[in-house]
Amino acid sequence: MEQNLYGVDLIIPTRRGAPALKKLFEEASQSPEWLKHTFCLVFDATAKDMAAEFHAWLTENKHLPFPKIRASFAPPQATGNLNMLRQFGLSMSQNPYIYFQDDDDPLPQGFETRIKLMRQEDYDAIFGVTETRTARGQMIERFPTLDANGRPLYDFLEGMKLFPTYVHPCAALYRRTALEGLNLDDGHRYNLCGIGAFLTQFLDKGSKIKVLSDIIRIGQQNRDNMSEPILDQQQRLLLAEDISAWQKYISSPEIKRFQETVRQDLIHGEIITFRDITARVESRLEEDGYYLE
Numbered sequence: 001m002e003q004n005l006y007g008v009d010l011i012i013p014t015r016r017g018a019p020a021l022k023k024l025f026e027e028a029s030q031s032p033e034w035l036k037h038t039f040c041l042v043f044d045a046t047a048k049d050m051a052a053e054f055h056a057w058l059t060e061n062k063h064l065p066f067p068k069i070r071a072s073f074a075p076p077q078a079t080g081n082l083n084m085l086r087q088f089g090l091s092m093s094q095n096p097y098i099y100f101q102d103d104d105d106p107l108p109q110g111f112e113t114r115i116k117l118m119r120q121e122d123y124d125a126i127f128g129v130t131e132t133r134t135a136r137g138q139m140i141e142r143f144p145t146l147d148a149n150g151r152p153l154y155d156f157l158e159g160m161k162l163f164p165t166y167v168h169p170c171a172a173l174y175r176r177t178a179l180e181g182l183n184l185d186d187g188h189r190y191n192l193c194g195i196g197a198f199l200t201q202f203l204d205k206g207s208k209i210k211v212l213s214d215i216i217r218i219g220q221q222n223r224d225n226m227s228e229p230i231l232d233q234q235q236r237l238l239l240a241e242d243i244s245a246w247q248k249y250i251s252s253p254e255i256k257r258f259q260e261t262v263r264q265d266l267i268h269g270e271i272i273t274f275r276d277i278t279a280r281v282e283s284r285l286e287e288d289g290y291y292l293e
Contacts, residue, residue, distance in 0.1 A: 006115055008037040008097040008173065009070075011089035013082055014044075018053040020104045027107055029064040034107070041071040042089040044079040083194040084185040093176055100170040100195070106133075106218040114173040117210065124178035124207040127156065128216030130168040140221060143168070145282065146213060154282055155290035156211035161203055162258055162281045164246075165274055169199035171217035178207060188245045191238035197246035204249050230273060236266040258284060 014021060021041070028034040043051045051071070058066065070092050078084035086100055097115060099108060114126040132140045144167055145153045159166035182205070184198045203209070231239065243263040250256050262280060265271040271280070285291060 004036060004038075004095055005119075006036055007095035008099050008111055008115075009040050009089075009093040009095045009176070010037060010099050010101040011040050011042065011086050011093065012101045012103050013042045013085035013089065014047060014050065014054075014103050015082075016104045018050050018057065021054050022057055024101075024103060024107070025058070025066055026064075028067050032065065033111075034067040035065060037111075038068040038070060038095055039101075040089045040092045041069060042078075042085045042092075043071065043073045044085065045073055045076040046079055047073070081185065081189065081194075083190065083198065086195075087183065087185040090176075090179060090184065096176055098174040098176050098179060099172075100174075102170075102219075105220045108216050108218065110212070110214050110216040111173060113212070113214070114216075118173070118175060122208060123175065123210050125172045125174045125202070125209050127160075127167050127172040127209065127211040128214050129212075130171045130217040130219055131215045132219040132221060134221050142215065143278065145278075150213060152211075152213050152292055154285045154292060156213075157209060158288070158290045159281050159285055160199065160209075160211075161252075161255060162284055163262065163277055164196040164199040164203070165193065166278060166281050167211060168217055168219075169195040173216070178202075190242050190245065192235065193239060193242045196242065197249070200246045200249045204251055231266070231271075233269070236269065236272065240264075240266045 012024075025039075028039070051073070058069075072088070072092060074085050074088040078088055090098065097111075097118070099111070101108065110128055117123060117126060129142055129144065129146065131142045134140060144156055144159060147153055156167050182198070182201055184195075186197065186201075188197070190197055229235075240263045243259055243266075247256055247259065250259070258280075262271060262277055265280075271277060
């Protein structure tokens with residue numbers, strides 16, 4: 001198959017049922033922009049009925065201008081493991097650019113700008129801002145922190161190095177070749193933040209990254225993905241375990257020490273939300289001179 005030099009493969013693990021996929025494809029059918037790209041659907045081994053329901057719906061609505069689709073069932077061991085599902089999706093990819101899309105989120109923005117930049121320069125990924133919305137479309141938050149004019153207050157890239165959720169690890173267009181040899185699934189079963197472990201690897205290997213202050217990722221709030229939840233004791237311990245597991249990918253002693261402090265404060269209840277971690281990151285950025293005037 002001839003590669004589309006301007007095409008993106010959206011890697012989409014399907015976890016929330018056929019209704020979420022129908023909504024996503026109805027949105028895609030409303031703009032010819034999506035005909036350039038490919039939706040790589042990764043069904044887990046338990047989703048045969050869901051896949052059949054979605055396929056029937058596509059057949060009934062074949063008059064709509066849907067984007068290209070590649071779909072496959074992941075092996076049984078991938079069930080419930082987002083990193084493994086995304087890794088399997090990467091094995092299906094053919095286009096030069098990758099975006100990790102959640103099945104219940106609205107479609108991203110800013111591909112055209114990023115593709116143009118990545119064709120001009122050899123960036124491995126170009127990140128952007130994440131906006132979280134309610135089911136009714138009301139904006140809850142944007143992160144990382146922007147000023148009133150939509151400009152960054154702190155150096156995004158330095159913040160990501162300190163902790164991988166300062167900028168959402170999926171809020172980026174990745175160059176597919178830059179992901180070769182990197183394991184989204186490294187064999188460890190992460191609890192809350194497996195994609196953070198991947199981004200830690202990606203950053204530490206010296207990837208060439210640019211961060212823009214435009215909104216690329218829109219997160220849809222739902223019952224199992226509430227914005228800024230209070231982390232209970234069990235969740236804090238699980239996140240602390242995740243940090244321990246990905247620390248082997250960090251070569252900087254200063255960053256290791258910073259994340260170890262975060263880990264200990266999670267264990268002792270001094271940190272109870274991801275926003276608390278962000279506040280720690282920004283305090284450190286200000287100390288280190290990464291506040292942008």
